Amino acid sequence: MSKRNILILYNEVMGYLLSGIRTFYNQYPEIEIHLFECDHNKLTPFEFSDDRIFYYKKSDYSNFESFKNICEQINPSLLIVSGRTNRHYLKIAHLFKRNTLTVSIQDTQAQHTVKTFLKSISAKFLYHPYFSCIWTIGPYGISLAHKLGYGKEDIYNFCYSADIEMFNIDPASIPKRKSRKIIYVGRFSEEKNIDTLIKAFQNVNKRLNEKWTLTLVGNGKLNYQIDDLINVEIYPFQSPSDLKG
Numbered sequence: 001m002s003k004r005n006i007l008i009l010y011n012e013v014m015g016y017l018l019s020g021i022r023t024f025y026n027q028y029p030e031i032e033i034h035l036f037e038c039d040h041n042k043l044t045p046f047e048f049s050d051d052r053i054f055y056y057k058k059s060d061y062s063n064f065e066s067f068k069n070i071c072e073q074i075n076p077s078l079l080i081v082s083g084r085t086n087r088h089y090l091k092i093a094h095l096f097k098r099n100t101l102t103v104s105i106q107d108t109q110a111q112h113t114v115k116t117f118l119k120s121i122s123a124k125f126l127y128h129p130y131f132s133c134i135w136t137i138g139p140y141g142i143s144l145a146h147k148l149g150y151g152k153e154d155i156y157n158f159c160y161s162a163d164i165e166m167f168n169i170d171p172a173s174i175p176k177r178k179s180r181k182i183i184y185v186g187r188f189s190e191e192k193n194i195d196t197l198i199k200a201f202q203n204v205n206k207r208l209n210e211k212w213t214l215t216l217v218g219n220g221k222l223n224y225q226i227d228d229l230i231n232v233e234i235y236p237f238q239s240p241s242d243l244k245g
Contacts, residue, residue, distance in 0.1 A: 005032045007076035009092065011083035013037045013048050015240040020161040025052055034074045036061075038086060044219065044237045064088055068095070076100060081131070093130035104131040105159050108191065110144035123148040135159040180212045185243065188220030198229065205231060217243065 010017065013035065021033055034054040048055050054074075061067035071092050079096050081089050082105035093102045104127065110116055119126070127134075127148050134145040135156045145155040182201065186192055194216070201214045215233045 003032065004030070004077045005034060005074050006078045006080065007071060007074050008033065008035045008080045009083065009086070009089045010035060010081075011038050011086070012042055012044065012046075014044070014046055016160055016162065018048070018050060018053075021053060022050065023161070032074075034076070038083060046237075046239065058086075058088075064091065068092065071096075079103065080105060080135070084126070084130075090130050097130060097132060101133065102131050103133045103135050103156070106134050106136045106145065107141060107159065108144060109138070109140035110147060111140075116144065116147065119144075120147040120149075181215055182212060183215045183217065185217045185238075188216070188218050198232065201232075202230070 008021075021035070025031075025033060032054060033052075034056070035048075036056045036058050037048065039057045039059050056070070058067070061070060067088050068091075076096070077100065079093060079100050079102045081093050081102065083089050084104065093104075096102055127150075133154045133156060134148065134150050136142055136145050137157065137159050141159075142155055142157060146152075184194070184197060188194055198214065201212070205212050205214075210231055213231050213233060215235065217235045217238055219237050
C-alpha cells in the first residue's frame with residue numbers, strides 16, 4: 001500500500017487548526033501531514049510548533065515553479081486549502097483536482113446580500129474549477145455551500161475544533177464571580193460580525209442593569225470602532241497558554 005499524505009495550504013496557522021491536526025495524527029500516525037503557511041503580513045504573532053507535522057513557510061517558495069515542485073513531491077491524497085485569495089494555492093488546487101480530492105475551508109456564512117448572490121452565480125468560475133468539496137461550519141455555512149452549487153455529499157461540517165487539551169480546566173479551580181462575562185477570542189474583522197455581537201450584548205445588558213461584561217481578545221482593522229464602549233473590555237492577541245491563564 002502506497003504512503004498517504006495530506007497537504008494543507010493555509011493562510012495563517014492558529015492553535016485551533018493544530019489541535020485538529022494533532023487529534024487526527026494521533027488516530028492515523030501513518031499518514032504524513034504537510035502544512036504550508038502564508039507567513040507574509042501575518043495578523044497575529046502565533047508561532048507554529050509541532051515536530052510531528054511537516055511545516056513550510058510559503059515565503060520560502062515565492063516562485064510558483066518551486067512551490068509546484070514541492071507540492072508534486074509531497075503527492076497528496078487529500079488537498080485542503082484555506083485562502084482562496086492566494087493565486088498559487090488556487091493554481092495548485094486546479095492542477096491537483098483531476099486526480100486528488102481538493103477541499104476548500106469556507107467559514108463564510110450565507111446572508112441575504114448582493115455579495116452572497118454574486119458568489120452563487122460565479123461559483124462555477126470561483127470554486128468548482130478548484131475544489132471538489134466544501135468544508136464549512138454550521139447551518140449557515142452549509143447553506144452557502146449549497147448556494148455555491150455543491151451537493152450534500154460534497155459538503156462537510158465542523159471545520160474548526162477546540163483545543164480540549166489546552167483548555168481542559170477543572171471547574172472547581174475557577175473562582176466564583178458576582179459578575180458575569182462573555183468572552184470573544186478572534187480577529188476583529190467585519191466578517192466575524194463583531195458589531196452584531198456588541199449590539200446584542202448592549203441591548204441585553206441594559207435589561208440586566210449592566211451586570212455583564214463583554215471581553216474581546218484579538219486584533220484587526222475594527223479596533224478603532226470598538227474603543228470606549230460601556231462594559232466592553234478589549235485585549236490584544238493572546239497565545240493559547242496566556243488565554244488559559
